[in-house]
Amino acid sequence: MYICTNSNDRTMGSNVRVRFAPSPTGPLHIGGVRTALYNYLFAKKHGGDFLLRIEDTDQTRFVPGAEKYIVESLAWCGISPDEGIGGEDRGNGPYRQSERKAMYREYAERLLASDKAYIAFDSADELDVMRQMAKEAGAANWQYNYITRGNMKNSLTLPKEEVEAKMAAGEPYVVRIKLPRDHEVRFEDNIRGWVSVNTNNMDDKVLFKADGMPTYHLANIVDDHLMGITHVIRGEEWLPSAPLHVMLYEAFEWSCPEFAHLPLLLKPDGPGKLSKRDGDRLGFPVFPIDWKNEQTGESANGYREFGFYPDAFINMLALLGWNPGTEQEIFDLAELITAFDLSKVSKSGAKFDFEKGKWFNQNYLRGLSQNQLASELKRELDNSGLTYKEEFLGKIASMMSERATFSKDLMTEGMFLFQAPVEYDEKTRKKKWRQESAQMMQDLVNRFVDLKDFTEGPVEEAFKNYLSENDLGFGKVGPSFRLAVTGKGMGPSMFVICEVLGKEEVIERIKKAIRVLG
């Protein structure tokens, strides 16, 4: 039996080193961002290092711009690598596997020399045929393993001379791990506890490809070892290959890092893990920032551009699969670092809930000061090319903030403050605009004309005086007043709106409403 041999508690001291190792095959999914976040939180919590390494061993899947996207996404989230891509070079580089290509062959050969691996000449096509035949015969999954390898073209079955001749002739070959038969591979996952798999159920995975590049499995183990990684924190989709990785550490006679396999982010509705399609289908982003593949034209929407604040986004992701064990839900990055604990990460997948995500953003927005809200609003207005009075920005921002989830709502929810209504809400018009409304509005105009100070207080006073002097209820005049000035049936206090709009504008709007609504 092989048991992962790792030293007991590596969170002590300041030697924790973790890495986020994405493959640059496209934009980074929010699940990936969460993995990076957990790695980062764990490292910072223990005073360790967070490295960013690019796993680009598959030349065929390289997507230009993807690496830059990854770095920019993490930066937006406030996750900064201590070392590696986007961080410092501390002598453990290069940090792109494609640039480390030369060193992997040596490790493959080491395994070959110690009989932990072997050379195989079977082509990908030949293997496909084997799999296909097995499938048609109704057999279980065909595997290249301790049973089948005896019938394949490899250095275990072929005479030594023939193997050498083939290699000399330049025939393509791969290096496969030689798994021992019937051994229980065990390792203790920091989230799941003991995980155990028998090598009889595993296959002799390719470690080194015919194109001269290592596979993920080899490169990953070699790099983690060389870079001194102490904790491997990654998605659950890696759990099935973790035993193979343990066997590789074993074969190299290296000690294993600690493992922690994170639960997956699942679709909000149906079964399966969250995908780009779900975002398109359900109308929410699945990526941190906007993405555009210049070659294919493929694009995707991001949280940043959707209007999320990085803190809110991070807060939302952190709570998806982890909780502090208390009732606190609102955290900034620093608080997350102190509260984070791998043992509090849940085991089961989390269905993604965009509604809750919006709540985090709304919550964050409410925490902003009036000045901050004002500058958010100003930015939105400037982007839209709308005109506004600078001195009212703060007032408008705080007035609109209670009905805003995103910065853009500060503006869009109060559009009538920047543009005169072009149409009037039909429902309100039918229910509230009566025969006598036009006359009432005219009466109000007459009173407003004489008002010297057209601020909230005086406007309210004038309005209420009109009501009491004519024995009218608020409900008789208020709604049509609002309709006339804003075109809407609901919204913030009319008196504040009047102050912001100014006397001339209010009077003009009422007059127009009288003409249009009759």
Next chain:
RNA sequence: GGCCCGUUCGUCUAGCGGUCCAGGACGCCGCCCUUUCACGGCGGAAACACGGGUUCGAUUCCCGUACGGGUCACCA
């Protein structure tokens, strides 16, 4: 299908043998505040997948079943 992992309100989750006729949050519903909307306050409906054990006692431990997920490439 094989292997691995998982299973508490609709959703995210608390719970690490008695404190649980199960707590919080989002969402939903109602009431109050406001002669509008929103905010806020208060309240409500809503869950331990099932079956066996172990135990004086299981949401909590073990085993099955069911269901869900992941993975089975010279991709990561």
